[in-house]
Amino acid sequence: xxxxxxxxxxxxxxxxxxxxxxxxxxxxxxxxxxxxxxxxxxxxxxxxxxxxxxxxxxxxxxxxxxxxxxxxxxxxxxxxxxxxxxxxxxxxxxxxxxxxxxxxxxxxxxxxxxxxxxxxxxxxxxxxxxxxxxxxxxxxxxxxxxxxxxxxxxxxxxxxxxxxxxxxxxxxxxxxxxxxxxxxxxxxxxxxxxxxxxxxxxxxxxxxxxxxxxxxxxxxxxxxxxxxxxxxxxxxxxxxxxxxxxxxxxxxxxxxxxxxxxxxxxxxxxxxxxxxxxxxxxxxxxxxxxxxxxxxxxxxxxxxxxxxxxxxxxxxx
Ligand SMILES: *[C@@H]1O[C@H](CO)[C@@H](O)[C@H](O)[C@H]1NC(C)=O
Ligand SMILES: *[C@@H]1O[C@H](CO)[C@@H](O)[C@H](O)[C@H]1NC(C)=O
Ligand SMILES: *[C@@H]1O[C@H](CO)[C@@H](O)[C@H](O)[C@H]1NC(C)=O
Ligand SMILES: *[C@@H]1O[C@H](CO)[C@@H](O)[C@H](O)[C@H]1NC(C)=O
Ligand SMILES: *[C@@H]1O[C@H](CO)[C@@H](O)[C@H](O)[C@H]1NC(C)=O
Ligand SMILES: *[C@@H]1O[C@H](CO)[C@@H](O)[C@H](O)[C@H]1NC(C)=O
Ligand SMILES: *[C@@H]1O[C@H](CO)[C@@H](O)[C@H](O)[C@H]1NC(C)=O
Ligand SMILES: *[C@@H]1O[C@H](CO)[C@@H](O)[C@H](O)[C@H]1NC(C)=O
Ligand SMILES: *[C@@H]1O[C@H](CO)[C@@H](O)[C@H](O)[C@H]1NC(C)=O
Numbered sequence: 001x002x003x004x005x006x007x008x009x010x011x012x013x014x015x016x017x018x019x020x021x022x023x024x025x026x027x028x029x030x031x032x033x034x035x036x037x038x039x040x041x042x043x044x045x046x047x048x049x050x051x052x053x054x055x056x057x058x059x060x061x062x063x064x065x066x067x068x069x070x071x072x073x074x075x076x077x078x079x080x081x082x083x084x085x086x087x088x089x090x091x092x093x094x095x096x097x098x099x100x101x102x103x104x105x106x107x108x109x110x111x112x113x114x115x116x117x118x119x120x121x122x123x124x125x126x127x128x129x130x131x132x133x134x135x136x137x138x139x140x141x142x143x144x145x146x147x148x149x150x151x152x153x154x155x156x157x158x159x160x161x162x163x164x165x166x167x168x169x170x171x172x173x174x175x176x177x178x179x180x181x182x183x184x185x186x187x188x189x190x191x192x193x194x195x196x197x198x199x200x201x202x203x204x205x206x207x208x209x210x211x212x213x214x215x216x217x218x219x220x221x222x223x224x225x226x227x228x229x230x231x232x233x234x235x236x237x238x239x240x241x242x243x244x245x246x247x248x249x250x251x252x253x254x255x256x257x258x259x260x261x262x263x264x265x266x267x268x269x270x271x272x273x274x275x276x277x278x279x280x281x282x283x284x285x286x287x288x289x290x291x292x293x294x295x296x297x298x299x300x301x302x303x304x305x306x307x308x309x310x311x312x313x314x315x316x317x
Contacts, residue, residue, distance in 0.1 A: 033056065035098055037056060038100065039098060041097075043090045047088070049068075050085060050088055053067055069083060080101045081105045081106065082105060083108070086109060086110040089112065090113065090114060091112070093115065093116035094114065096119070106130060108131070109133065109134055110133045110157065113138055114138060114139060115138040117144075118134065124149075131154055132153065133155065134157065135160050137161055139161040140164065141163065141164065142164060143158065143165070143168055143182070145168040147168070147171065147174075148173050154178050155179040156177060156179070162186060164188075164208075165189075167182060167190075168192065171192040172193040175196070177196050182207070183202065184205070187207040189211070190211055190212040191210050193213065
């Protein structure tokens, strides 16, 4: 496994070398130096965890390969391929000049206090990245869709930051991904459809509402809003129905069955069950109204003003 990886890495580097040829070979050193200089300038290093070892007055081919956290391809080819500046209490933004480290494959800036956005054109700046670890910082904004164009990425760690928005679906195109995490951010929406098997729930925990993939399935937005408007309609309908029923019954009770007539009927000792019927009607009405919450009643009163004044006085009377 390890041997296979080494061979793959070797072939990959050979490929890049053959692509870029001798021309960039002779310029590479200057480019790497300007890269490292700009990193030194742009990052605040309050506890002097790396800056003192980055001494650009030194001389000799590939002197910068001995800098703290810097690794070159090998001792002959002084190409910076790895920058490891994790856990150094660094502050500042993603170092822009890092694009001059043209052959950078492995960037680890984790466990610092870096802030601001991840560059939206990161794939043109660092096209050969195999590992990008920006975890445990204070990066904000959205995850750039362009990371999906860093096609060699094996490892992408963005956990414990302040990233917002959705995870670009295009990240699913990163077929080499083995380690991926965006846990502990403020991300929401559907997760990408990775073809690799080992992107699990753990990669997504502690966010603002991610769904899909190994997580709960996403509710389709269209349907959800339909449901809510459905609910609104239903409750509106119920309130309206209740209010109009109350008024209809009220009107019926107060006009069609006048109290005088009831008393008269009572006195006239008409059929017993007729009286029972009327009392039952009023009982039903009372029970009905007490079941309604006061909020519903208020609503109903607004909508059916005059009618409900009758019903309320009737009920309370
Ligand atoms: C940087 O390197 C030069 C040349 O080797 C040396 O004179 C100088 O003292 C070094 N500076 C620091 C801060 O180590
Ligand atoms: C970070 O560095 C400090 C010392 O500078 C060390 O105590 C701590 O364990 C390190 N943390 C990590 C996660 O490497
Ligand atoms: C970056 O450095 C941290 C701290 O040492 C380490 O835990 C992490 O595994 C590194 N990231 C990668 C991708 O190797
Ligand atoms: C992280 O950024 C937020 C604002 O975006 C700031 O309030 C907070 O203090 C920062 N945290 C650190 C550790 O720098
Ligand atoms: C990736 O690069 C191609 C070609 O440069 C570009 O057309 C595409 O928009 C890029 N994709 C993303 C997600 O940025
Ligand atoms: C993935 O993470 C595991 C554990 O942290 C580590 O052993 C492995 O080397 C990582 N793989 C890659 C490709 O970074
Ligand atoms: C993903 O799979 C690779 C190889 O199968 C393994 O090395 C790595 O540790 C796995 N990563 C996680 C987070 O499980
Ligand atoms: C996810 O990817 C797999 C394999 O490419 C595909 O079969 C499946 O339809 C995709 N699912 C979604 C929701 O895009
Ligand atoms: C999720 O957040 C909680 C509370 O902040 C924390 O205790 C837990 O360790 C986090 N989980 C992971 C996997 O980071």
